[in-house]
Amino acid sequence: MNARVLPYVLIAPVTLFLCVFFLYPFFLVAQQAFTTGNGFTMDNFREVVSYWKFPISLRNTFLLALAVVPVQLALSLLMATMVNNMKRGRDLVLYVWTIPLGISDLAAGIIWLAIFEQSGFLNSMLYGLGVVDQPASFLSYQNMTVVFIAIMLAEIWRATAIMLVIIVAGIGLIPKEYYEAAEVFGASPWKRFVKITLPLLRPSLQTALILRVVLAFEVFAVVAALGGSIFPVLMEQIYENQFNLQNGGTAAALALIVLAISISFTLVILRALRVPKGATI
Amino acid sequence: MAVIEIKNVAKRFGEYQALQDINLTIEDQEFMVLLGASGCGKSTLLRIICGLETATEGEVWIGGKRVDHLPPKDRGISMVFQNYAVFPHLTVFENIAFGLRMKKLPDDEVTRRVERTAGLMHIDQLLQRYSGELSGGQRQRVAVARALAMEPDVILMDEPLSNLDALLRMEMRAELKGVLAESNTTAIYVTHDQVEAMSMADRISVMHKGEIVQAASPIEVYRNPAAEFVAGFIGNPPMNFLPAAPAGSGQWHVAGQVIEGPQVDRALRFAVRPEDVRPAETGLTAVARIVEPLGAHLLVTCDIEGEMFRAVLDSDLAIRSGDKLILAPQPDRVRWFDPETTKAVA
Structure with missing residues (x-):
């Protein structure tokens, strides 16, 4: 086959999928969000945003993400x-730590409910x-504080491992010689972590954080199991x-809002952890 | 002032004895090369001196202070790594400044030292670049500059030139020697390349199977190898060996010839360097097997009573494979080894 055409043929199935x-x-969801019976409209957005539970659920989602993700980042770095x-016994410990990943989030919520x-x-x-x-x-x-802490604990227990595996892989890629050089030139273990590990881990940290932050905005089952309707979040x-309200339009509008939040945070993380121009990590 | 003393150092990795009974004194401002094949323990010894590895036994003293219990940063050393270990996320400037910043030197002092060492290594144009934008040779220069910027008493180098191509290696060899001589530091340089060792060292420590076989000046190591291993390892092509049987009162039978040698009464091995034989009327009878013209010389691989024997001869001689040669060894260049101990016999 023509060498110019072949690459396109090869990626065609994935593209189609x-x-x-x-x-x-x-596009269907977007269409649903921006239309009612009579053409293009922002009514769905106006409706969901003005609903009294929206600010609360937005605040709860952000608070939860803010409370959970930094703890998970610190924990996963420490564990890695x-x-x-x-x-x-490295592999064994890693397997045990990643067990919660294999448990569905609803089941995890129920475990902590128990x-x-x-x-x-x-x-x-x-x-x-x-x-x-x-x-x-x-x-x-x-006891809203306890509810919040319970959800936090369950989320930390359930989803730290996803960051852990990415960071373990990332740390494994850093050549030992950099640490030895840093040690010889006087860097303490903490300095080596801050000056060598963290900067060289930037690509992995980006991936781990984006994945985790996006998932944090989609938090649902754990919250539903532990908090029910007393702790509303966006997904709920x-x-x-x-x-319950059988309104696809407003649901779609909310989904797009969550998407917009996720994209903005992704951009922020990409920007904050960018590798300086010219540096190869 | 930094004399390095290594006293009875041994290192075991589990069952494996990597180093044993290492005793070595390196004088102030001396350029000492640790030379040996891979796996001989030379890098392990360097890492013990540096503090990245702990000796199982023995002591390391630098500048009259025992340092084997101190972390690397308190030993007054700095190091050039084999793969340079130039940090990819930092600019050349920050790489060179790394150790100085760890010492919390004031900014103007950092800038002064970085610019001085960068100038010394001819990389002052590259200070704002990242490692990924440099060639191997430039990265090497950054690694050396970073080590020099610390103004250490001792600079340790672990095969620093082995990743460069041949031409660059030759260039860097001379440059490195000059820069180090000017910096007044004591240097320990690990290499497996004997040409590097010969051309740079004040003294060479030849290592084999975790031991120092000989520590002497390059010429001494070349002319008077202390053991068969050194004779066979140094020199390209290496020294020739032939069995010798005692003929009484210091006379020895070597390949049908009688040659004067030491006064001992057990079998020895006769040894001579390939360039220390001449075609003559009387001498060792050899049959040429392979003739390799090398421009200035002919490298002739011959057969003497079933033993391989190499000779470096003048290229004007018309020698062909199968020719019979009479080769006379230069008497003052002949050496003798004890086959039992493999040590030199005077």
């Missing part, structure tokens, strides 16, 4: 450094130890609009 299952649905310095609910493990333990006279209701609207509002 992406068009049919990603681009086309995306530990794993990388292990001489034996801990925190009124008849859950935590209450049984506290009651058994005589710390409380009667089981407390942690996950109620009177989409579900509400689509299935």
Whole structure:
């Protein structure tokens, strides 16, 4: 076959797949968001934004992302450094740490619900130890802080490993000689981490952060299991609009808002962690 | 002032004995080359001196201070790595400044030292570039400049030229020697390249299987190898060996000839360098097998009583494969080795 045509033929199946299952649905959603019965309109957006739960769910989603992602970043860097310095049992530890990745987010939410609910493990333990006279209701609207912390814990437990695996792979790619050179030239372990590991890890950090931040804005099942309707988030509002209110237009508008947030954060992360021009990492 | 003393250093990796019984004193401002084949322990020794590796036994002293328990930064050393280890995310300037910044030197001092060493290594035009925009030779210069900028007592180099092409290597060899001589530092230089070792060193330590076989000046190592290993390792082509049987009172039978040698009463090995034999009326009888014209010389690989023997002869001699030659060894260049201990016998 003609060498000029061949590459296009080879990428054609993937392109077709992406068009049919990603681009086309995306345009459908966009169309749904920007139309009602009578042509182009911003009514759907106006409606979802003016709904009283929108600011709350937006704030909750951001707060959660803000509370969870930095902790996960720090944790995954720490865990990756530990794993990388292990001489034996490295793979085993890595496997164990990534187990939560294999559990669906709803199941993860239910696991943590089993801990925190009124008849859950935590209450049984506290009651058994005589710390409380009667089981407390942690996950109620009177205890919003506890609800928030429970969701945070569940999210951290569930989704740190996705960053961990990317960062472990990234750290593994940094040649040992850079660390030795840094050590000889007087860098302490902390300085080596800050001056060598972090800058050389930028491409991996970009990937890990983008993936994690995007997922953080899509948080749903864990929140639904632990917080239910007392802790509304954006995804939960989409579900509400689509299935309970049977309004595809407003659901689509919300979905586009989430998409816009994700894209902006992606751009911010790409910009913040860019590799200086000319440097090859 | 930095004399380096290595006392009874040994290093084991599990069962593997990488170094044993290393004793070496390197004088102030001396250029010492550790020479040996790969796996001989030369890099391990360098890493122990530098502090990236800990000796299983023994002591390392630098400038009259015991340093083997100190981290690298407190040993007054700096190092040039084999793959340069020029940080890819920093500019050339920041690479050279790295150690100075770690020492928290004031900015103007950092700039002064970076510019001075960059000038010395002829990379002052490249200070704002990144490592990825440099050639191998330029990266090498950055690595050396970074080490020099520390103004160390001792500079350690681990095969610094091995990744350069032949021409550049020759150029850098001379340049590096000049720069180091001017910097008044003690230098330890690891290489497997004997030409590099011969041309740069004040003294060469030839290493083999985790031991220092001989530590002496380049000429001494070449002329008077302390052991068969050194004789066979140094020189290209290496020294020739032939079995010798005692003929009594310091006379030896070598390939049917009687040659004067040491007064011992056990079998020895006769050795002579390929360039130290001449065609003559009497001498060792050889049959030429392969003749390689090298311009100025002919390298003739011959056969003496079943042993391989190389001779470097004048290229005007018309020698062809199969010719019979009589080769006379230059008497003052003949050396003798004990086949039991492989050590030289005087």
